[in-house]
Amino acid sequence: MTSRKQEKFDLILEAALKVIAENGFHGSQISKIAKEAGIADGTVYLYFKNKEDILISLFQQRLGDLVSMFNNSVQEANSADEALRKICEIHFTELEQNVNLAYVTQIELRQSSLELRKAIGLSVKPYIQLIEKILIQGVQEGSFRPDLDIKLTRLLLFGGMDEVVNSWLISGRKYSLTAQIDKTVEFFLKGLK
Amino acid sequence: MTSRKQEKFDLILEAALKVIAENGFHGSQISKIAKEAGIADGTVYLYFKNKEDILISLFQQRLGDLVSMFNNSVQEANSADEALRKICEIHFTELEQNVNLAYVTQIELRQSSLELRKAIGLSVKPYIQLIEKILIQGVQEGSFRPDLDIKLTRLLLFGGMDEVVNSWLISGRKYSLTAQIDKTVEFFLKGLK
Amino acid sequence: MTSRKQEKFDLILEAALKVIAENGFHGSQISKIAKEAGIADGTVYLYFKNKEDILISLFQQRLGDLVSMFNNSVQEANSADEALRKICEIHFTELEQNVNLAYVTQIELRQSSLELRKAIGLSVKPYIQLIEKILIQGVQEGSFRPDLDIKLTRLLLFGGMDEVVNSWLISGRKYSLTAQIDKTVEFFLKGLK
Amino acid sequence: MTSRKQEKFDLILEAALKVIAENGFHGSQISKIAKEAGIADGTVYLYFKNKEDILISLFQQRLGDLVSMFNNSVQEANSADEALRKICEIHFTELEQNVNLAYVTQIELRQSSLELRKAIGLSVKPYIQLIEKILIQGVQEGSFRPDLDIKLTRLLLFGGMDEVVNSWLISGRKYSLTAQIDKTVEFFLKGLK
DNA sequence: GATGAATGAGGCTTCATTCAT
DNA sequence: AATGAATGAAGCCTCATTCAT
Incomplete structure (x- = not known):
């Protein structure tokens, strides 16, 4: 192009x-x-191509940027613990700083057709996979429980963060999202150990 | 009536x-x-009154039934730990047994207007509040950490379970949802202690 | 209905x-x-069902009526010659009396999509088949040439009449269409003998 | 130019x-x-000038070439009978050899606007006039009936040939168009005598 | 209470044509 | 002379809701 x-x-x-x-x-x-x-x-x-194409492209572009950011930060992390904290930090910080993006991805685009949401799902996948990679790394490092169900846990982590962002938006952003990072990570890490 | x-x-x-x-x-x-x-x-x-009214009523009725069921079960529990396990058990068991309800509430109704979803949110609230009550109880019992952020944690729990159900549905229900209960509760309890 | x-x-x-x-x-x-x-x-x-359905229905209804009229008249005819004259008489008389119908079927509907014209073709078929039947009857009666190519001739007859109507319409109906019947039939009959 | x-x-x-x-x-x-x-x-x-202008020019150019061909051939003919046969021969032969041209002029361009088709009509006119000239010549020669209605007959001839070509195209060109020449001319000549 | 025929607003998309470069 | 990006008008169809019976 x-x-x-x-x-x-x-x-x-x-x-x-x-x-x-x-x-x-x-x-x-x-x-x-x-x-x-x-x-x-x-x-x-x-x-x-059509209206749907705009929405998919929008999501791909913005989420692609986020995933790049996630990847870069995670590479700098020295441990799975630190990587997980980075993930949550970026997740909350970026969406707090881009309210429009947060609002559109969390609230508006979820009312789209199944078709569109499937396409969007593909954009989210690399993020879920990144979380998975961190979990595996943590188990190998010995910092996470060896009996961890990776596939299940990645959902619990993503779903938890997602709901926190959702609730923050629906509440009218009456409190700080980034202020939730420490406690969220703490809860996650305890659950993982 | x-x-x-x-x-x-x-x-x-x-x-x-x-x-x-x-x-x-x-x-x-x-x-x-x-x-x-x-x-x-x-x-x-x-x-x-109108189409939206049907959907809201549908959600209220079915979720109301679920919340009653949650309440009854929780009352029988002897500890916060047990109560939380009950919550997850019912959440996963009921939706696994009522696939139509699961599909409609998790997938279809989320494509509705913001208006509708706000109304639906009101129906979910008693459930979130029940989780909150259990958390408070657990802290008082001394089985959960005293420094727990109740408002944040309830979101992490609900969001986690919600995402697990979602993923199970989107995958085409290729595995057992109830089989995830133990590990999910384990993760939650570790995080709470 | x-x-x-x-x-x-x-x-x-x-x-x-x-x-x-x-x-x-x-x-x-x-x-x-x-x-x-x-x-x-x-x-x-x-x-x-859609716009095209209106046009097809219109054509079917009106052409169906015409074909019924053709059939009835032809049954009363005592010979193939007389039947052929009847055909031409009705063809020209009806279209002269229903200018709107003539205009729409001859001029307007022919600019429609291939799809639509195929459907319309199905409505015209019974008419072409009626002409064919008369030709066969004429050959059997001995009033038409035995070496007549039925498939070819029916096209020459239909195409000839069709073009006469077309030309009359495009000319602005400056002359009588029914006045052409005798000479048209005369030309046809001579060609058939 | x-x-x-x-x-x-x-x-x-x-x-x-x-x-x-x-x-x-x-x-x-x-x-x-x-x-x-x-x-x-x-x-x-x-x-x-515009899209319509392309189509009109296309028709004029190609039909102009055909009419020249018609004129040349007819001039070589020694009688009206022979001239008429030449007309039909060229008409069928040329369109059989130029399927694209046949398809476009017989099927596609007829879906155009009335405006365009009027302009196209002007391009066809010289051809119709040529047929007319042959008819007049035939009457003068004494080989065609003296009571022939020239204006009507030229339509019957053109319309007949046109429909034969149409039907051949719509059928998917499953048979030879030139094979129809003899019988078509025979029908015409009998009708003219 | 029940019916179901009728209503009519609303939006995505195509493509002939223009005009600045 | 040639380009090709940009324009913007125009129309089919759906479906929640109403209301006369």
């Missing part, structure tokens, strides 16, 4: 994120997104 | 559950639900 | 015929047809 | 014929035609 094309591609995704955050999933017409991006409706279709 | 009214009220909710489980949220038109219930489209509106 | 349903079904087809005749195929939106019929747009879809 | 201009003009028409034959009238976007011609979309508009 040329830089010019990439530029407008990003412009539309950014507009989509803002419009969905402001109007909700069902209130986000293509015309609104185009207007926010300052282009004609038809132009959107030069960059995306 | 007269018994006659209650009867048809329940009939419609039952039809709705079946139709949504079979056709998905977006494929469940009022006409389909009415047909499944063996009544005319218009009759639905004699018992429910 | 109940009489009430049939009534509105016919009402919509009548409206469609008028609207297409007045606005052309591409200028005939569902909304225009509904307005002409005095009903809401959505009501159209209680009686027809 | 300079030779350079003429060259690209022809290139576009050739591309249009191929694209329409392969994709149907409704599947033939300007972008497809431009791509087939190896030029940019906008370049098309340096040579043609």
Whole structure:
């Protein structure tokens, strides 16, 4: 993709994120997104196959960035404990700093069709796999219980963090999300040992 | 509500559950639900204000039944540990036995509008509060850590179980959900101590 | 179909015929047809699957009526010669008397999709087959040449009449179509003997 | 028109014929035609006023070539009978040898707007007039009936041949079109005498 | 109470055409 | 002369809800 094309591609995704955050999933017409991006409706279709394609791309791009960030941080970690703390730190910090992204991914995109959510699921997978890798590493290091059910535990970790973010959003962000990191990690680590 | 009214009220909710489980949220038109219930489209509106009202009522009724069941079981428990185990047991057992209910509440109803999901949230609240009560009890009993953040922990527990159910459904129920109870509770208890 | 349903079904087809005749195929939106019929747009879809279904039904109904008329008249004929004359008489007379129908079937519907025209072709088939039957009868009676290629000749007859009607319409109906019957039949009969 | 201009003009028409034959009238976007011609979309508009102009030009060019061919052959004919046979021969032979042209003119271009078809009608006119000339000649020669209605008969001849070609195309060209020449001419000549 | 025919708003997408480069 | 990115109008269809019977 040329830089010019990439530029407008990003412009539309950014507009989509803002419009969905402001109007909700069902209130986000293509015309609104185009207007926010300052282009004609038809132009959107030069960059995306259809509406669903915008949403999937949006999720892929943003989640891809997050996963890169996760990977980089985890590589710097000296132990599974530290890696897990990094995971939770980034998870909570990034979503607290990008409320629009948090709102769209946690609340709005979950009302989309099964089709779309399956595609989104694929974007989440690398993240789940990263958690899995950390768990395996922890068991090998001897810092996590050897009888840990990896497949089950990764769900308990992801589901726990996910629900904390959800609750924080639905509450109207009345408290700090990052302030929950220490206790969350503590709970996880105790459960893993 | 007269018994006659209650009867048809329940009939419609039952039809709705079946139709949504079979056709998905977006494929469940009022006409389909009415047909499944063996009544005319218009009759639905004699018992429910609108479509959203059906879904909220459905959730309230079924989740209300579950919460009663939770409450009864928990009262019989002799310790917080045992109560928590009961919670997880019922959560996984009931949803494994009522796949339609599981599918509709975990997958389909989450595609509904923010409005609807807020109402649904109210139905989930008593459950979350029950978990909270158990946590407080456990701290008082001395079996759970005294420094536990109750509000945060209840989310981690609920979110963890929720994600396990979700993953089980999305996987196509290829393994036993109840078989996850022991390890899930173990992880939770370790984290709580 | 109940009489009430049939009534509105016919009402919509009548409206469609008028609207297409007045606005052309591409200028005939569902909304225009509904307005002409005095009903809401959505009501159209209680009686027809989609726009194409209206057009096919229109053609089937009107051509079905014509074919019935052809069949009845032909049965009364004492010879193949007379039957052929009847065919041409009805063909030209009916279309001259129903200019809207003529215009729509000859001009407008021919700009439709291949799909639609295939369906329409099925409606025309019984007519072509009737001509074929007359030709066979004529050969058996000894009034037509025994070496006649039936499949080819039926096309020459149908195509000839079709083009005469076409030309009459495109000319703006500046002359009488029925006045062409005698000479047309004369040409055909000579060619057949 | 300079030779350079003429060259690209022809290139576009050739591309249009191929694209329409392969994709149907409704599947033939300007972008497809431009791509087939190896030029940019906008370049098309340096040579043609609009899309309709391409189609009209295509028809004019190809039908013009055919009419020239008709004229040349007819001039060599020694009698009206022979001329008529030549007409039918060329009509069937040329379309059998140029299936793309046959398909586009007989099937695809007929789905176009009334506007376009009127313009196309102008291109067909010289052909109809040629048939007319032959008929007049035949009457003068004494080989055709003196009471022949020239205007009507030319339609019967053209319409007959047109329908035979149509039917051959729709059938999927399962038989030889040129094999129909003899019997078609025989039918015509008998009808004319 | 029950019916079910009728309503009508609302949005995604295509593609011929333009025009700045 | 050539490009090709951008434009934006236009229409089919669905389905929650109503109301006359």
